[in-house]
Amino acid sequence: MSQNELLIVTGLHTDGVERLLSRLREADPDAVVVHHDLRDIAAGRLQRRIRDRRSDTWTEVHLAHGCxxxxxxxxxxxxxxxxxxxxxxxxxxxDPALEPDQVCWALDHVVVDDLVLTDLVDLRGVITAVDAATWLDDATGDETVAERGLASLPDDERTVAQVAVAHAEFADLLVHTGSAGDRDRVDAVLERLAPLAMRSDLLDLDDDALLLRRAHPLARRGRPDDVHAPLLRGTPPLVPGHGARLLVFSARRPFHPDRLHTAFDLLLDGVVRTRGRIWLATRPDDVMWLESAGGGLRIGRTGRWLASQAPAAWDQVSEERRALAALGWHPRFGDRAQDLVVLAHALDDDGIDAVEAGLRSALLDDAELAAGEQAWRTLPDPFGSRHTDPCDDTGTADLTAERSRGEEH
Structure with a gap:
């Protein structure tokens, strides 16, 4: 073992996570387990727990701000x-209210004593506990994190679904720790949501799998996705299975913001996850990122299209992005495009067709397209710089949790 290996364990349900942690401590009795309980974070305090084979210590920590x-x-x-x-x-x-990609981004970017943590530890990856009896309901509902009693974070309007999906989507190993439930259906969704992650029952896990020694060669291992990376990781099934199915939506004309906003309802019913890059007619320079889970959806600016920047910008992006942009370059629109993936769990063929038709109807029509960018900028736009759905009374809202994919500079 590398002397500084780090494993991240997450999941919504305490009992299942504790069973998983017990199994990890069996695999490595010398491991030290660190946990921060955020239930009182709104009051500016948290409980830190550190335990190993010799001790189990709780410490109350007071913060400058409860965030x-x-x-x-x-x-x-x-x-x-x-x-x-x-x-x-x-x-x-x-803590169940934390999303692992946000924590992994901090491990790799936030400086502590002149170093980032990944200079000191080998981040092996993320292990997520899943209860098949409850996971799909959690991942498709509209209950908020606060309503569930997970944490009272300032301005946090995330749904439990957004957290449940984030836990599973970012995993290198998904461990079934509860009752069987609708296991086949849950696995069909997980296979499309996190196709590179290993999946196993807790009782069937050997130490090599549990300690992520047998993770997929292309496993995430704590690395957040680049906004311009392919939206389909690995090779998820593109044919329906146990009610789960994927829709890959692409287009080379901009969305009408108001019609897209109306189409959002199609992405919240019978759908586990929507994610991808979008191009709004009112913002021809901006790459917008859209993602939904269950009854919650958010959209925010995440950089600029290469077509809107000076040629020197090509030297500042990854080789993969340059290759994809060059391959799909449009003589008028450059690299601007719509690229979305929708993962449904309760839509038949007609339902999927309705989602695709709704998204296509939100694109500019031929007359609107011909009017040009100056006319596009005058179209009704219900989105602020960031937007969540359902909307507040003004129709705009800030994102309640920043993703690791910040704006490009």
Whole structure:
């Protein structure tokens, strides 16, 4: 073992996560488990728990502000920094309200004592506990994180579905820890949501799989997706299975913002996940990122199209993005395009066709397209710089949780 291995364990249901942690401690009795309980974070305090084979210690921590960024910067990252280098595997047990991609981004970018944590630890990846009896309901509902009682974070309007999907989508190993439930249907969804992740029952796991020694060669291992990366990771099934199916939507003309906003309802009913890049007619320079889970949806600016920038911008992006842009370059629109993937769990062929038809009807028609960019900029636009759905009374809202994919500079 590398002396500084780090595993991240997450999941919505405490009992299942605890069973998974017990199995990890059997596989490595010397491992140290770190956990931050965020249930009282709104009051500016949290409970930090550190346990190993010799001790189990709880410490109350007071923060400058009751928010996730303060939790990461002021205590979680410094705690991991202090434990790194002691020759033991570290298991970071995330509070259920935390999304693992946000934490992994911080591990790789936030400086602690002149270093980022990934300079000191080998981040092996993320393990997510799944209860097949409840996961699909969690991943498709509209209950908020606060209503579930997970945490009272400031301005947090995320749904439990957004958190449940984020836990599973970012996993390198998905472990069934509960009752069977509708296991085949849940696995069909997970196979399309996280196609490179290993899946197993807790009782069937051997140590090599549990410690992520047998992860897929292209496993994520804590690396967030680039906005311009392919939207289909690995090779998920493109044919329906146990009610789960994928729709890949692409187009080379912009969306009418108002009609797209109306079409959002189609992405919230019978759908587990929608994610991808969109191009709004009112914002021809901006790459917008859209993602939904269950009854929650958010959209925000995430950079600029290469077509809207000086030629030198090509040298500042990844080789993969340059290749994809060059391959699909349009003589008028450059690399601007719509690219969305919709993962449905309760839509038949007619339902999927209706989603695709709704998205196509939200594109500019021929007359609108011919009017040109100056006319496009005058179209009704219900979106602020960031937007969540359902809307507030003004029709615009800030995102409640920043993703790791920040704006490009």
């Amino acid at each position: 996730v960024s303060c939790t990461l910067r002021e205590d979680l990252l410094p705690t991991l920094r202090a434990l790194a280098g002691r020759g033991r595997r570290i298991v970071l047990h995330l």
